[in-house]
Amino acid sequence: MLLQLTAIFLYYTSLVSGQQQCSYVATCGDNVTVTPGNLISGRGEKGDTGLPGKMGPRGFTGNNGSIGPTGPKGDPGMGRRAVAGSQGPVGSKGYKGKKGEALNSEDFNRDLNEIRERLREMNSRLTATSCSTSSVDGYQRFISNNKEAVCDHGWTVFQRRFDGSVYFNRGWREYKDGFGNMEGEFWLGLDKIYELTSGQNCKLKIKMKGFDYATAYAHYRSFAIDDESRNYRLHVSGFSGTAGDSLTYSNGIRFTTKDRDNDEYSGNLALYYGADGGWWYKYYIYSKLNAAWGRSRSYRNNMIWKHWKGDYEAIKESTMMFKCE
Numbered sequence: 001m002l003l004q005l006t007a008i009f010l011y012y013t014s015l016v017s018g019q020q021q022c023s024y025v026a027t028c029g030d031n032v033t034v035t036p037g038n039l040i041s042g043r044g045e046k047g048d049t050g051l052p053g054k055m056g057p058r059g060f061t062g063n064n065g066s067i068g069p070t071g072p073k074g075d076p077g078m079g080r081r082a083v084a085g086s087q088g089p090v091g092s093k094g095y096k097g098k099k100g101e102a103l104n105s106e107d108f109n110r111d112l113n114e115i116r117e118r119l120r121e122m123n124s125r126l127t128a129t130s131c132s133t134s135s136v137d138g139y140q141r142f143i144s145n146n147k148e149a150v151c152d153h154g155w156t157v158f159q160r161r162f163d164g165s166v167y168f169n170r171g172w173r174e175y176k177d178g179f180g181n182m183e184g185e186f187w188l189g190l191d192k193i194y195e196l197t198s199g200q201n202c203k204l205k206i207k208m209k210g211f212d213y214a215t216a217y218a219h220y221r222s223f224a225i226d227d228e229s230r231n232y233r234l235h236v237s238g239f240s241g242t243a244g245d246s247l248t249y250s251n252g253i254r255f256t257t258k259d260r261d262n263d264e265y266s267g268n269l270a271l272y273y274g275a276d277g278g279w280w281y282k283y284y285i286y287s288k289l290n291a292a293w294g295r296s297r298s299y300r301n302n303m304i305w306k307h308w309k310g311d312y313e314a315i316k317e318s319t320m321m322f323k324c325e
């Protein structure tokens with residue numbers, strides 16, 4: 001097509017200029033006079049197809065295609081355990097502390113004794129089965145047999161009063177079973193006293209303090225009580241101490257409460273002076289440490305230990321305890 005157009009273009013150019021020209025289409029060798037007249041009336045044969053031209057230069061690179069659609073979701077992968085981080089760098093050095101005071105020998109010995117005491121307590125709590133094998137004072141529950149007791153230097157406390165927080169004017173049943181708070185004021189109970197002392201050689205100790213904060217004690221080398229069928233009869237002897245002996249008088253005497261009269265008096269001595277509580281009452285009253293707590297200064301109205309404070313002056317604190325072997 002390009003070659004044909006070129007021939008036509010040259011032919012028309014010759015026509016416009018009025019000159020005969022040889023052209024690729026009408027060669028001069030054929031001796032044909034080409035005029036505008038015969039252009040219309042006669043046309044030569046179409047020449048042969050020319051040779052192909054040279055290949056043109058390569059086109060520009062096309063634009064990138066658009067992004068394809070999102071692919072399907074992948075299958076769940078297997079998790080992998082995190083690896084522990086590596087140790088951090090060493091921190092900066094701290095400030096220098098203040099100079100300490102030298103521990104003197106007195107402080108050292110005090111601390112050492114405290115440690116010894118703690119160790120002794122720990123050992124005692126693990127191995128003790130009663131106050132006689134315990135080195136701990138005060139209320140404790142023995143780990144070995146789960147029994148509880150109040151101890152005082154190896155003695156078993158069965159009565160303790162010091163602030164009047166526990167009411168002591170109670171009946172037979174409660175004196176038999178015990179009452180109060182073993183970490184405060186309490187009466188252990190006649191059955192337990194019997195159980196813990198029966199068949200053994202026991203001693204009795206009574207520690208007392210007055211409202212004037214004076215202290216005294218009564219110690220009895222032998223102490224025992226009978227069981228309930230004998231009304232907890234008291235057996236006590238061998239007094240020594242600073243308080244005077246106000247209990248041997250009750251030796252061989254049965255226990256009396258406001259609802260159980262076992263004394264030798266015509267009436268009930270647990271009721272005679274008011275809220276007197278249970279005791280080994282006989283005929284006169286020389287002692288009554290379970291009476292109403294307080295300091296009324298009335299005749300035999302409160303806790304009395306006749307041979308120390310007389311019949312009018314009350315005892316403020318008392319601790320009754322036994323130790324058996």
Ligand SMILES: [Ca+2]
Pocket residue numbers: 261262263264265266267268269
């Ligand atoms: Ca009586």
